[in-house]
Amino acid sequence: MNGFVTLVKTNLKLLLRNKGYLCLVILLPILSAGLLSLQLDETVTMKDDSSYVVQNIEDRDDNITSIENTKLLVKIYDNSNSQLSDDLAQELAGSGIFRIFRYNQEVVDLATARAASIDSAGKSNIGAVVYIPENFEADILSGGTGHLSIMEITDDGRNALLASQVNTYINFMMQAADSTNYDKTALASLLGELNESRLNKKIEAVEVGNSLTLTSQQNHQSTRIGYSIAALTMGFLFCGVFIADIIVKEKNNKVYNRIFLSKASILNYVVAKMAMILLTVAIQTGILALVTPLMVSTDFGIPFGSYLFLVFGLGLCISTLSVVIGTLVGNTMNATYAVFAIWIVSNIMAGLYFPITSAAQWWVKASLLIPQRWVIVASEMLMTGETGVYAMYGLIVGCYLLILMAGTSIGIMVGKKDY
Amino acid sequence: MPLILIKNNMKLMFRSKAFLLMMVVMPIIVIALLSSAFKDMMASAREIDPFTVGYRIMADSPYQTYLSELKKASAENDVTLTEYPEGEIEKLIKNGNVAAFVDIQDDEYILYQSSEKKAEALITESIFDRFFYQVDANSALVKAQMAQGIIDIKLLEPDRKTATREVLEVEPMPTSTDYYGIIYIVFWSFCGMMPLAAVISSERKNAIPQRMRVSQMTKTQFYLAKFVPCFLVTFIEMGLAWTISALLFNVHWGQLPASVGIILLATMAAAAIGVFLYQLFSKVVVSVVVGFFLTWVLGFFGGSFDPYFYEDFPIMLMKASPIYYVNRTLVEFSTKGYSDYTGTCLIYLIGLIFVFGILGSMLMNRKVEE
Numbered sequence A: 001m002n003g004f005v006t007l008v009k010t011n012l013k014l015l016l017r018n019k020g021y022l023c024l025v026i027l028l029p030i031l032s033a034g035l036l037s038l039q040l041d042e043t044v045t046m047k048d049d050s051s052y053v054v055q056n057i058e059d060r061d062d063n064i065t066s067i068e069n070t071k072l073l074v075k076i077y078d079n080s081n082s083q084l085s086d087d088l089a090q091e092l093a094g095s096g097i098f099r100i101f102r103y104n105q106e107v108v109d110l111a112t113a114r115a116a117s118i119d120s121a122g123k124s125n126i127g128a129v130v131y132i133p134e135n136f137e138a139d140i141l142s143g144g145t146g147h148l149s150i151m152e153i154t155d156d157g158r159n160a161l162l163a164s165q166v167n168t169y170i171n172f173m174m175q176a177a178d179s180t181n182y183d184k185t186a187l188a189s190l191l192g193e194l195n196e197s198r199l200n201k202k203i204e205a206v207e208v209g210n211s212l213t214l215t216s217q218q219n220h221q222s223t224r225i226g227y228s229i230a231a232l233t234m235g236f237l238f239c240g241v242f243i244a245d246i247i248v249k250e251k252n253n254k255v256y257n258r259i260f261l262s263k264a265s266i267l268n269y270v271v272a273k274m275a276m277i278l279l280t281v282a283i284q285t286g287i288l289a290l291v292t293p294l295m296v297s298t299d300f301g302i303p304f305g306s307y308l309f310l311v312f313g314l315g316l317c318i319s320t321l322s323v324v325i326g327t328l329v330g331n332t333m334n335a336t337y338a339v340f341a342i343w344i345v346s347n348i349m350a351g352l353y354f355p356i357t358s359a360a361q362w363w364v365k366a367s368l369l370i371p372q373r374w375v376i377v378a379s380e381m382l383m384t385g386e387t388g389v390y391a392m393y394g395l396i397v398g399c400y401l402l403i404l405m406a407g408t409s410i411g412i413m414v415g416k417k418d419y
Numbered sequence B: 001m002p003l004i005l006i007k008n009n010m011k012l013m014f015r016s017k018a019f020l021l022m023m024v025v026m027p028i029i030v031i032a033l034l035s036s037a038f039k040d041m042m043a044s045a046r047e048i049d050p051f052t053v054g055y056r057i058m059a060d061s062p063y064q065t066y067l068s069e070l071k072k073a074s075a076e077n078d079v080t081l082t083e084y085p086e087g088e089i090e091k092l093i094k095n096g097n098v099a100a101f102v103d104i105q106d107d108e109y110i111l112y113q114s115s116e117k118k119a120e121a122l123i124t125e126s127i128f129d130r131f132f133y134q135v136d137a138n139s140a141l142v143k144a145q146m147a148q149g150i151i152d153i154k155l156l157e158p159d160r161k162t163a164t165r166e167v168l169e170v171e172p173m174p175t176s177t178d179y180y181g182i183i184y185i186v187f188w189s190f191c192g193m194m195p196l197a198a199v200i201s202s203e204r205k206n207a208i209p210q211r212m213r214v215s216q217m218t219k220t221q222f223y224l225a226k227f228v229p230c231f232l233v234t235f236i237e238m239g240l241a242w243t244i245s246a247l248l249f250n251v252h253w254g255q256l257p258a259s260v261g262i263i264l265l266a267t268m269a270a271a272a273i274g275v276f277l278y279q280l281f282s283k284v285v286v287s288v289v290v291g292f293f294l295t296w297v298l299g300f301f302g303g304s305f306d307p308y309f310y311e312d313f314p315i316m317l318m319k320a321s322p323i324y325y326v327n328r329t330l331v332e333f334s335t336k337g338y339s340d341y342t343g344t345c346l347i348y349l350i351g352l353i354f355v356f357g358i359l360g361s362m363l364m365n366r367k368v369e370e
Helices: A004-017 A019-037 A083-094 A110-120 A136-141 A158-179 A184-197 A216-252 A255-261 A266-295 A304-329 A332-349 A361-367 A371-383 A389-417 B003-014 B017-037 B062-076 B089-094 B118-147 B176-193 B196-205 B208-212 B219-249 B256-280 B284-302 B315-320 B322-335 B342-369
Strands: A072-078 A098-103 A126-132 A149-152 A200-206 B051-057 B079-083 B100-104 B108-114 B164-167
Touching (some): A004 A266, A019 A216, A019 A266, A083 A126, A083 A158, A083 A184, A126 A158, A136 A158, A149 A158, A158 A184, A184 B118, A200 B118, A216 A266, A216 A332, A255 A266, A304 A332, A304 A371, A304 A389, A332 A371, A332 B284, A361 B017, B003 B219, B017 B176, B017 B219, B051 B062, B062 B079, B079 B118, B089 B100, B108 B118, B176 B219, B176 B256, B176 B322, B196 B219, B196 B284, B219 B256, B256 B284, B256 B342, B284 B315, B315 B322, B322 B342
Parallel strands (some): A149 B164, B051 B079
Antiparallel strands (some): A126 A149
8 A cells, every 4th residue: 555644644634734624523523412412302292103092191281293194183181080081082092093192180171272272283283182071971971961072173084083983982871871870880891891892903014115113212212313413414524525625626736646656546545535534434423422421311212332333334425425526526615515405405305304204105215325314224223123233234334335435436537537 | 885896796606506506406306305295294184085995704704784884884984895705915905906904803803004005094994993883882782771671772873963073263284385385495595695605715815805905995885795795696596496486386475575575684684694604714615514504503493394383392492593483474474474473583684684794794894904
């Protein structure tokens, strides 16, 4: 490797002399760790839609959102807090199409519930609210209808299904109360009998394509990883631009000719540049490793070491990519615009801000071309306990680097021809 | 006004094809992507086309007698039930013959759901769940009444309305196309500091600030010669992206003159911040990178990626971002025709223009005097 060490030394000197580069290498990992610490868990985010259980909410004003919107989200104000009202909530949750969030911490009057529902309309995905009055059970047991109110927030066809399900359940409760002479214990045992004798339901998911099922906590952790990756990618991309800037300057100042007239080969040159990328990424990952545990809780759902491994692999891909772009564009300013555009679009495409599993198939497939997507895929696989994740990720990173290095070599050779 | 310098600087900015491409093409690509990704989430009503569900039932099943009722209930929900006594169920789903499949057995029924057609699967589940509930509830009622010695058996009246239904009057929600169609014109308007990079690099290379000292131009004129072309170029490019996206995706903007005015102010605020950043850092690239990062952070909290109304971040942080106010005002113009946030939005933008305008010109004066 003739001249390799000299090349690396010179490059390193040039880079460390650049204040912009130093700023990016040191500050961006700190900033992205800081950004992570600002992320709070105030919203009940239901990104998995598979649950059949009634989810109790502690805070009446919790916002509830769901990216998939396949189940109709229903909020129940259970003021009755009785067996009948619980039965109604369980039946609705078990029927499949509704996701039930129940608030039963204190009695809320209808006007307040209505006002809160109107206020929550923009902030959450709640489609309808079921208001169960305080005297619900007593009313059913005295021959009444229970006086339930369904308040529809969205103009959704599934609201009709909700109304018909609620009416069916209440109708049964009324008839059952009538059949048991309005005796609370006998009614309870009849409801119990119905639950026992009901035909069992079994769900078989037929996977068309590949998908992993995450719990809502894992989804939350995956989103956190996505946010941190979004900020880190910027550091990797712009550091690559600085490395490319040196290549462009070397081209413009005819340093190429001098290097290639010496005993250093093109391979030496490319490997020296790769070493710069490796060093840069290693420093950034190192700073991240030091800063993150100090600033935020590192609960990513995967071991912190694995997180760093994924970040390191991503850094190699992204920095190399931006070096290739910078070399091919040949102008630092235009390269900066290009990587910014790539950064914004690739983060969205890779699903760093929101899960893309419900997006169109072409999108899901195209996203696999983006390195950030593989970080999300790998971390979700690690969360669900899949094996062979590190080998898979290593292979993907290797493939990216191979393709990109070939690209860089071509870029350099094109540049070399000019002279 | 230093008209010649403004004209010259505008020429320099328009010469950057990469920037022109980014400012016009990128918003259109992102609007197309995000409006399609969030279509379901932001849709006020899910639209599902009629679909077919396959089923299989044993010949001696007690549920055979209720099949006609089940078919009627399904048809009411635009679902066609088709019997497949034989054949591999998974294949039927994978080939797309049926959206879901129900295998009714003696002690259970198995619902096969396609991972690609979750909404259809859930409707199927709901229809079958309600059907089996009614059948089982009726037999429980019959049993209970017979035990009581009642001869006139009363069954379930599932169509009887017991609960009151009320449609709430809520704030109208934007469609994903309208939301992202507006939000990305705002986001890219805030990237408006970038075109100035071409001017600044050229000036620094040719020592223009030093030469300006011997010209008759005042320092304010020198500042305006950067500020004015910067926001004008961005505004023109945004106008282009705006028109193309509105025509392509049919984005509904409300209060057009007011919306145009707010976007103009947003480009001015971005230009003021931009001039300030270029004066703050000696390296153009550093200013650009800091500018990009700042814009991203403001957009991140202001609703440029995740819709602002879900309030995924602490509201204080969101309200610190000027992009939040601009987004909210323009989206509400589109959905309601007015916005309570207009005043705050205007004050914030004008405040930014003044504060960064003064800071920028102070730094510039210092540099010219050096």
